[in-house]
Amino acid sequence: MSSASVKKVVVDTMNQDLAKRLERMGISQDITCSQPPKDNLDRAKKQLDFADELISGTVKNDFLNALGTVINYMSEAIFVVNGNGVFEMINPLAAQLFGAPREALIGQQWCDFLGHQHKDEYLSLFVSWKKCHELPSNHGPKEVVIHRADSLLLDVDLSLSCLPASQTGSENLFIGVMHNLTTHKAEYHELKRQARTDRLTGLANRHEFDEMLQTSWNDSINGHQPLSLVIIDVDYFKLFNDRYGHVNGDRCLQKIAQVVEKALPSRQCLAARYGGEEFALILPNCNARTAELTAKRVQAAINQLSFTDLGLHPSVRVSVSQGIAVEVLGQYRTPTALVCAADTALYRAKSDGRNRINLSL
Numbered sequence: 001m002s003s004a005s006v007k008k009v010v011v012d013t014m015n016q017d018l019a020k021r022l023e024r025m026g027i028s029q030d031i032t033c034s035q036p037p038k039d040n041l042d043r044a045k046k047q048l049d050f051a052d053e054l055i056s057g058t059v060k061n062d063f064l065n066a067l068g069t070v071i072n073y074m075s076e077a078i079f080v081v082n083g084n085g086v087f088e089m090i091n092p093l094a095a096q097l098f099g100a101p102r103e104a105l106i107g108q109q110w111c112d113f114l115g116h117q118h119k120d121e122y123l124s125l126f127v128s129w130k131k132c133h134e135l136p137s138n139h140g141p142k143e144v145v146i147h148r149a150d151s152l153l154l155d156v157d158l159s160l161s162c163l164p165a166s167q168t169g170s171e172n173l174f175i176g177v178m179h180n181l182t183t184h185k186a187e188y189h190e191l192k193r194q195a196r197t198d199r200l201t202g203l204a205n206r207h208e209f210d211e212m213l214q215t216s217w218n219d220s221i222n223g224h225q226p227l228s229l230v231i232i233d234v235d236y237f238k239l240f241n242d243r244y245g246h247v248n249g250d251r252c253l254q255k256i257a258q259v260v261e262k263a264l265p266s267r268q269c270l271a272a273r274y275g276g277e278e279f280a281l282i283l284p285n286c287n288a289r290t291a292e293l294t295a296k297r298v299q300a301a302i303n304q305l306s307f308t309d310l311g312l313h314p315s316v317r318v319s320v321s322q323g324i325a326v327e328v329l330g331q332y333r334t335p336t337a338l339v340c341a342a343d344t345a346l347y348r349a350k351s352d353g354r355n356r357i358n359l360s361l
């Protein structure tokens with residue numbers, strides 16, 4: 001339908017909102033709104049639907065007509081906003097991402113559906129585009145958070161491109177293409193978690209340990225706070241494996257990991273699997289006394305571990321040897337030196353007879 005025939009349309013409607021929306025589209029002067037006869041609500045409804053089609057742009061001109069048809073068939077989430085950031089068209093997939101029916105979205109401010117952290121950026125983008133005398137450059141793709149109509153937050157990747165006034169027949173319009181990132185994000189976070197976690201025990205792995213040690217070291221030096229490190233090694237674990245099998249050996253390491261994690265004095269601290277049957281505790285802001293108390297808690301709980309649930313005799317027990325080093329007065333020049341000191345203390349605990357705690361002095 002041409003824009004000339006659009007001007008002939010008369011809409012009977014109770015919906016004053018719709019009249020306002022039509023007004024925003026610049027066609028209000030051609031439409032009269034009156035109360036529909038009570039017995040003719042169906043007709044009024046049809047006219048409303050038709051008027052919505054007008055608003056959605058599908059019959060504005062040949063170009064927009066074609067665009068409206070095309071985006072409705074696209075398997076991408078696509079919407080069109082005018083220079084004021086008001087939704088003019090929206091395809092079903094985009095409406096799904098915004099969490100509302102298309103009719104409810106048309107005429108609304110697009111930026112109202114942006115996460116608060118992005119609003120200013122896009123509002124000023126539209127202001128600068130409006131002022132710009134040349135064709136505005138495209139924006140994105142960029143990761144943004146959509147604040148859906150149902151209040152849920154959704155991560156999407158968004159790009160905005162300009163449809164020039166020469167094509168639209170009126171003003172510059174902006175076409176937004178979105179991709180739902182929810183699945184990718186979830187996979188990314190899961191992969192990130194796996195990359196930092198020891199698969200057998202669920203504790204932090206060596207990679208996470210190294211990073212956390214460096215961060216804690218920097219904080220300790222800059223904040224003049226102590227930093228304690230405890231290295232824990234299971235005693236005679238080869239014998240445990242040889243006697244009870246590697247599967248039970250794995251279960252034993254899992255039990256030890258639980259004990260070690262529970263013994264941490266605060267949430268700032270980290271328990272990691274350092275190597276095969278070795279664990280390590282990073283204790284930021286903890287002095288030697290706290291580190292020793294923590295090591296004693298680990299020792300007592302591990303000595304009490306029972307393996308009857310694995311079908312082993314109640315007399316089966318394990319122990320660990322522990323080495324502690326504490327950075328407090330700048331005596332260790334690097335985090336590696338701190339690890340070496342804790343390792344040497346552990347070696348002494350082993351040679352002194354095992355099931356012991358040794359503090360590096």
Ligand SMILES: Nc1nc2c(ncn2[C@@H]2O[C@H](COP(=O)(O)OP(=O)(O)OP(=O)(O)O)[C@@H](O)[C@H]2O)c(=O)[nH]1
Nearest residue numbers: 233234235236237238239241246247249250276277
């Ligand atoms: N089941 C199991 N065993 C492991 C794992 N990682 C390392 N080990 C075993 O841990 C044992 C370590 O043996 P050693 O280094 O000789 O030390 P140990 O027998 O504990 O003796 P000390 O440390 O001197 O008290 C080896 O038998 C490894 O196979 C694991 O993930 N699962």
